Amino acid sequence: MTLQIGVIGTGAIGQDHIRRLTQTLSGAKVIAVNDIDAQRARGTIAKYELDAKLHEDPHSLIADAGVQAVLVTSWGPTHEAFVLAAIAQGKPVFCEKPLAETAAGCLRIADAEQASGRRLVQVGFMRQYDKGYRALREVIRNGGIGEPLMLHCAHRNPTVGESYTASMAITDTLIHELDVLRWLLDDDYISAQVVYPRRTRNAHAGLADPQIVLLETARGVRIDVEVFVNCQYGYDIQCAVIGETGTASLPEPSSVLLRSEARVSSRILTDWKERFIDAYDFELQAFVDGVKGRGLSGPTAWDGYAAAVAADSCLLAQKSGKVETIAMQKRPAFYAPD
Ligand code: NAD
Ligand code: ISE
Incomplete structure (x- = not known):
């Protein structure tokens, strides 16, 4: 059918x-x-x-x-x-x-x-369907780097339009990390803070860009995510997991390694449609x-809820500058993993 x-x-x-x-x-x-x-x-x-x-x-x-x-x-x-x-x-x-x-x-x-x-x-x-994130999750689950302790992540877009607002950095962009990192670690968030580095001149007036979001999970893992949506050079997603006995990073999308004119280079994608095709x-x-x-x-829908609860706290943290609590309701049995 x-x-x-x-x-x-x-x-x-x-x-x-x-x-x-x-x-x-x-x-x-x-x-x-x-x-x-x-x-x-x-x-x-x-x-x-x-x-x-x-x-x-x-x-x-x-x-x-x-x-x-x-x-x-x-x-x-x-x-x-x-x-x-x-x-x-x-x-x-x-x-x-x-x-x-x-x-x-x-x-x-x-x-x-x-x-x-x-x-x-x-x-x-x-x-959750990306081969790179799946491979990273397998390494963590198999104990390849011991217990995860810290994550350093970046979500970079080349540019965004005038209609993109500071809150969209959370609800539109960071929301992918809020979902995938929770899935990667099999852990829930308990707090969030947002700090603002020096602002790029390439962002439109009124948009604070970049932003750094600091998350803490129930097991005490500390995560920093740089959200930088006017980085100019490409669409670049980074995720490095630091464990007790090693580190593991999200693989780069495959690309021809070019040796030419006295340089070694490889292409960086510029479009989310291609990066996660x-x-x-x-x-x-x-x-x-x-x-x-x-x-x-x-x-x-529970994954959607979990990301949204964290996003709500990040939005508060954007304004307060403080560490904001992320408090989720108890997961109903209906959404228990298979
Ligand atoms: P877009 O602006 O290109 O398209 C949105 C479309 O929705 C427009 O054609 C608009 O006319 C239409 N629309 C708005 N209100 C409507 C209504 N009431 N009824 C019917 N149509 C309506 O935006 P987009 O980039 O395609 O994003 C759409 C959604 O997809 C957003 O929620 C965005 O966050 C999400 N998105 C997800 C990813 C991803 O990586 N998973 C990537 C891009 C966008
Ligand atoms: C867009 O909606 C997406 O989902 C992209 O994956 C993300 O990188 C971009 O920042 C969002 O605007």
Whole structure:
């Protein structure tokens, strides 16, 4: 059976996911599309030659009897309402990060999903599917560096637009680390602090960039994450784990090592779409296969909640300059790992 998917939001990642569902992955077909910008949705149908219905209203797409699963790739503030509507229809939903704008919103989704009695939500935390992060996790789990003690991480984008705000450094950018580092360490956060180094002249007026976020986990691991979204030179994701007996670092994406003109060099990617292209493919194929087969197994609504609780505290810490507590509710049995 081919899974019939409806997509809400045909911006950058919406189109990229439609491309992979249509040209790269197997077992799914995009049969319905919506965007608040109907022109963009129409253009997407034409660009990917989709045999899909254009819905003017996202809720009519979710209710469409032909739509078996929903992909939410619209702006963050719209996610909660669309995910709740999909759950109300009993339809599996893949939602890009953030699952909701606040931890309270994520809890409403988790509550609705639990009330439905089965897993319906997968969150687009694609780094859990990245080969490099998976290899790093294996090293830690196998005791290859002893117990992890510290992490030094960086999340660098070449530039961001004028609409990017200081809080987006947390909710849009750091949110990936908030998810993947918790998964990497199998540990929860207990506190956060944000400190501001000297500001780059390349950030637009009003944006504090870079920022350093300091996290502490329940087991006492200390993490520093540099978020630098106008670094100019590339899209660069770094993660080094310092353990009791060794260190382990996220592998660089593979690239030809060039020896030429008295230099040794290798390319640095500039686009998130390329940097994590395999991970996006794997996460979405897993969603399609999960819906058609044994059920969903990827990042859960609880993962979305855990990242959002930490993000809420980081937002407070951005303003207060203090160490802010991160207090999570107890994980329901429904979200216990398999
Ligand atoms: P974008 O601005 O390119 O696209 C967003 C689209 O949503 C636009 O076409 C907009 O018109 C549409 N939209 C807004 N409100 C809507 C509504 N009420 N109903 C229907 N459509 C609506 O943004 P983007 O970069 O594609 O990001 C979209 C989401 O994906 C964000 O939540 C972002 O954080 C997430 N994202 C995730 C990753 C990742 O690495 N996992 C990467 C990029 C973006
Ligand atoms: C964007 O939304 C992403 O998810 C990218 O992975 C991240 O690097 C970027 O900062 C965000 O704006």
